[in-house]
Amino acid sequence: MTTPVIHITGMPYVPGTVRGELQRGLKDNPAGKIVLLEQALTDPFELPPAGFVMVDGAPFSHDLIPLMGSGVPGILITRSQADALYTGMELVLNGATGLLTTDLSVYVPPYEPPVVSTVSTTEDGEAVSLRVSARSQQVVQCAVESSAEAIGLLRSEFLVPEDGQLPDAAFYSSTFRKMCESAAGLPLTIRLFDVAASKRPSWLPLTPVDAGVLGRQGVRLYADEPVHSIYRAQLQAIDALAPEFEVRILLPYVADLAELKYWHADIKRQLAFPVAIGAMAETPSAALQLHEWLKVVEFVAIGCNDLMQCLFGADRDQPELRRYLDPYAPTLYQFLRQVADAVQDQIDEVQLCGVLPQLPGIMPPLLGLGYRVFSVEAALLPYLRQTIAGTHTGEASMLAEQICSARSSVAVRELLG
Known part of the structure; x- marks a missing residue:
């Protein structure tokens, strides 16, 4: 029997695409894992995960700003969406689109982004x-x-x-x-x-x-x-x-x-x-x-x-x-x-x-x-x-x-x- 593909669309929060096993919380070593968080961080990640999924988070709250500041790709989902997830499942997370899926074919291995000048300029030369x-x-x-x-x-x-x-x-x-x-x-x-x-x-x-x-x-x-x-x-x-x-x-x-x-x-x-x-x-x-x-x-x-x-x-x-x-x-x-x-x-x-x-x-x-x-x-x-x-x-x-x-x-x- 074929396991149905899970597609969850959450709120995009921190951009980046990653693949990894789902882990609940940070108690175990999160390296290489996509971590499901049910409460905000009180301190920065000691060992950053590959990605994070925040359940019922308030995106503009004081508590979630450190998550954005970590630079770790992440999305926000609801409690009902989280009910479809279980520890150890292999997932692809896209922080720019909000997609969380078991369809591993959508994953594109990371590559070094093109070097962009440290001076921020738009395509038509406007300084930012x-x-x-x-x-x-x-x-x-x-x-x-x-x-x-x-x-x-x-x-x-x-x-x-x-x-x-x-x-x-x-x-x-x-x-x-x-x-x-x-x-x-x-x-x-x-x-x-x-x-x-x-x-x-x-x-x-x-x-x-x-x-x-x-x-x-x-x-x-x-x-x-x-x-x-x-x-x-x-x-x-x-x-x-x-x-x-x-x-x-x-x-x-x-x-x-x-x-x-x-x-x-x-x-x-x-x-x-x-x-x-x-x-x-x-x-x-x-x-x-x-x-x-x-x-x-x-x-x-x-x-x-x-x-x-x-x-x-x-x-x-x-x-x-x-x-x-x-x-x-x-x-x-x-x-x-x-x-x-x-x-x-x-x-x-x-x-x-x-x-x-x-x-x-x-x-x-x-x-x-x-x-x-x-x-x-x-x-x-x-x-x-x-x-x-x-x-x-x-x-x-x-x-x-x-x-x-x-x-x-x-x-x-x-x-x-």
């Missing part, structure tokens, strides 16, 4: 800036080795003392210096302490008003202790490093122009050495103000993960709500077009961050909308450079228009192939 988002010294070093243009986003909230105590100016002076030295001359943008309900240190109590996804986070906490002391300690450390290194400051989760002006002025008062200051727009109302913000700050960043959370009204960290945060929704691209059109010739001062631009197939329409600056995971730089090199901006503009005019997410996925 690929920077790296980092949370550790190891990732900063990887960015240098991968010829990133800059560290576009250093997530300072993940830099914590080993003893778990409240960080102070001495800690940040030492830690930020190590980051700058590891960057080896690359410009480094430090996002100031950015805490939310899903990434809260033990020394910061969670109050009812802070518990929700739209509660107090980012700069909303800067006036209150103990976060105010951390804010000042970080600025003190940056001010001491600024004469030696090319550092920039990024304010997280700014809501409006008045809030931006207040904290911009406060930072200027505390710094003796001039440092470029930027702000992060992570809500729809903030993103629509960027043309005004750029009259105050030197650059801005759009946090696509939180932006989508607000735009679609769904908690990014809840797997049960993942269908609402739809990276193929035409309304998302209509909104991003509106933002790009509003900033016009200052689009090069707008940096897109988050999962969205790194998902397979998404970079071309973003280029078509006019975006040219991205902060991404270091492990995905080769794939994104190759994607950019194969994209003609004229064709990408037409694709973006088609996506904005599409009637459904299904139609968008068809347009993206």
Whole structure:
């Protein structure tokens, strides 16, 4: 009796095609295996598997970002899809299309990809800036080795003392210096302490008003202790490093122009050495103000993960709500077009961050909308450079228009192939 072929179509997450036996979890040596994960990683892979399949994952959550950062090919599937899988079965996984199948004939052995210039340029010669988002010294070093243009986003909230105590100016002076030295001359943008309900240190109590996804986070906490002391300690450390290194400051989760002006002025008062200051727009109302913000700050960043959370009204960290945060929704691209059109010739001062631009197939329409600056995971730089090199901006503009005019997410996925 012939065993029926299993074809599962999940959500594409990290590109790459691999073949291997299915293993549940990471308890055993995962080398060469396709690992089925039922909970997110708390630490990077010690021994990376050939590929991963995440069950009921929230693709834009804080928990899954390290999986994307691993560069290991992977997809996301539902619990009902996972029920068809069993340990030891031989599978082919395609992270770019979302395919997981027992049809081994579709597997094409890996080959060395063509060498693409470390300078990111589209097929028709448009320059694109690929920077790296980092949370550790190891990732900063990887960015240098991968010829990133800059560290576009250093997530300072993940830099914590080993003893778990409240960080102070001495800690940040030492830690930020190590980051700058590891960057080896690359410009480094430090996002100031950015805490939310899903990434809260033990020394910061969670109050009812802070518990929700739209509660107090980012700069909303800067006036209150103990976060105010951390804010000042970080600025003190940056001010001491600024004469030696090319550092920039990024304010997280700014809501409006008045809030931006207040904290911009406060930072200027505390710094003796001039440092470029930027702000992060992570809500729809903030993103629509960027043309005004750029009259105050030197650059801005759009946090696509939180932006989508607000735009679609769904908690990014809840797997049960993942269908609402739809990276193929035409309304998302209509909104991003509106933002790009509003900033016009200052689009090069707008940096897109988050999962969205790194998902397979998404970079071309973003280029078509006019975006040219991205902060991404270091492990995905080769794939994104190759994607950019194969994209003609004229064709990408037409694709973006088609996506904005599409009637459904299904139609968008068809347009993206």
